[in-house]
Amino acid sequence: MKRMVDVLKVFLLFTGCTILFYYSIVWMSEEYNYYRRYDEPMGSAVKVSTTEQQETHWLDRLLLFYQNGE
Numbered sequence: 001m002k003r004m005v006d007v008l009k010v011f012l013l014f015t016g017c018t019i020l021f022y023y024s025i026v027w028m029s030e031e032y033n034y035y036r037r038y039d040e041p042m043g044s045a046v047k048v049s050t051t052e053q054q055e056t057h058w059l060d061r062l063l064l065f066y067q068n069g070e
Helices: 002-033 058-067
Strands: none
């Protein structure tokens, strides 16, 4: 009888922790769902990336691809 009570305690503890973990993951997911990451920044933000306009030959690009080992 004592063994059954101990097994029941462990089962309830495991189930409770699993439910708590599940709902915490759902809560975090909902928080980040409404996070507007694509809005324009406020204040004096500066664009830090540019695109290159120079034309490269396809053979140069292929050699660079092979040199990087990808």
